[in-house]
Amino acid sequence: MHSCLLVDDQQTALEFPRGELDLALCTECGFVFNRLFDPSHNAYSSDYEETQGFSPLFREFIADLAAQWVQRYDLAGKRVVEIGCGKGEFLAEMVRAGVASGVGVDPGVHPERIDADVAEKLTWVKGFFPEDYPELDADAVICRHTLEHIAPVAEWMRTVRAAIGDRTDTAVLFELPDVRRVLDEGAFWDVYYEHCSYFTTGSLARLFRRTGFEILREWTAYDEQYLIIEARPTTSGEGGLSPVFALIEDDIAAVSEAADRFAAAHAEMIGRWQTRLREVADAGGRSVIWGSGSKGVAFLAALGDDAPLVDAAVDINPFKHGRYMAGSGHRIVAPKELTEIQPDLVIAMNPAYLDEIGHDLAGLDLQTTLEAV
Numbered sequence: 001m002h003s004c005l006l007v008d009d010q011q012t013a014l015e016f017p018r019g020e021l022d023l024a025l026c027t028e029c030g031f032v033f034n035r036l037f038d039p040s041h042n043a044y045s046s047d048y049e050e051t052q053g054f055s056p057l058f059r060e061f062i063a064d065l066a067a068q069w070v071q072r073y074d075l076a077g078k079r080v081v082e083i084g085c086g087k088g089e090f091l092a093e094m095v096r097a098g099v100a101s102g103v104g105v106d107p108g109v110h111p112e113r114i115d116a117d118v119a120e121k122l123t124w125v126k127g128f129f130p131e132d133y134p135e136l137d138a139d140a141v142i143c144r145h146t147l148e149h150i151a152p153v154a155e156w157m158r159t160v161r162a163a164i165g166d167r168t169d170t171a172v173l174f175e176l177p178d179v180r181r182v183l184d185e186g187a188f189w190d191v192y193y194e195h196c197s198y199f200t201t202g203s204l205a206r207l208f209r210r211t212g213f214e215i216l217r218e219w220t221a222y223d224e225q226y227l228i229i230e231a232r233p234t235t236s237g238e239g240g241l242s243p244v245f246a247l248i249e250d251d252i253a254a255v256s257e258a259a260d261r262f263a264a265a266h267a268e269m270i271g272r273w274q275t276r277l278r279e280v281a282d283a284g285g286r287s288v289i290w291g292s293g294s295k296g297v298a299f300l301a302a303l304g305d306d307a308p309l310v311d312a313a314v315d316i317n318p319f320k321h322g323r324y325m326a327g328s329g330h331r332i333v334a335p336k337e338l339t340e341i342q343p344d345l346v347i348a349m350n351p352a353y354l355d356e357i358g359h360d361l362a363g364l365d366l367q368t369t370l371e372a373v
Contacts, residue, residue: 003294004050013324019193030203030252037196048108053089066093073171078139084146136163140171157211172231183258186265189299202251223352277309291349300328348372
């Protein structure tokens with residue numbers, strides 16, 4: 001049910017609560033959702049360790065995005081709020097890019113990890129929007145990789161709009177995964193229980209327009225994995241559809257076809273990785289995955305009885321070392337421990353990090369094969 005909660009012992013990891021996935025597609029708006037999702041099982045807390053902030057590639061990406069948003073929406077010297085700020089790295093980059101102050105709202109925030117050069121300009125609310133922070137009085141409202149965890153999602157977006165009030169000049173800046181890529185690639189490692197809401201460019205735009213926002217810009221980033229939408233509140237109820245976005249939003253037929261193909265693509269992709277891992281094991285070799293976050297948890301869960309063919313999960317996040325993967329019970333190790341494991345195959349859970357992982361493996365002087373899901 002939660003992919004990124006820290007687990008201290010293997011038995012607890014093996015007994016971790018599970019949920020059912022039954023993905024459905026709305027053929028009217030293109031929204032994909034888990035109709036068996038139960039939000040009462042949410043357990044986000046300070047033990048939730050989702051950050052990608054130890055990756056140089058990711059830090060470069062968020063610094064660039066923060067700089068773009070500060071410049072595009074004239075946020076220098078202004079105030080921003082981030083809903084679902086995680087460990088706060090992005091808010092820190094917004095300060096470095098020029099904002100005067102920021103508020104981060106998240107049950108898993110760790111203020112002690114924030115660098116001293118920006119800490120005095122940031123305030124943290126260790127809780128949830130809207131329960132613990134009901135008003136969004138800011139020049140920009142940011143929400144990155146949180147909307148996919150929300151159900152019912154339209155109701156929540158209307159709460160966001162109401163909390164902004166009459167400040168129609170507020171920039172509303174969201175980032176989340178693109179499910180169209182997941183469907184097209186049969187990417188079973190990108191489907192997991194806590195992601196209950198899945199969006200394409202079109203369905204995300206329709207959600208924003210129907211809940212009181214005017215879309216200013218929508219694009220994909222980070223190796224085409226992320227959807228980014230930029231909007232402003234409207235005062236006329238549902239936001240209008242401009243000709244600029246008409247073609248972008250016209251994707252329901254294509255999404256429906258991709259959804260129809262997904263079950264077969266999903267099974268084929270799982271079979272391919274089961275076969276690959278068995279080949280390595282039959283030859284007397286060892287395999288590890290690189291990345292112990294949600295993708296890694298989903299990958300191991302889908303392998304079923306073949307999951308033990310993976311010897312360990314590698315992660316560069318030091319807060320995860322020595323912990324265990326929810327569900328499969330795999331131990332999470334630091335990259336340096338690979339010199340003891342001597343893997344014959346390293347599977348990168350995100351192809352965006354192939355070069356970065358390859359550099360780390362070269363630094364360890366390991367002779368191994370590196371592949372990506």
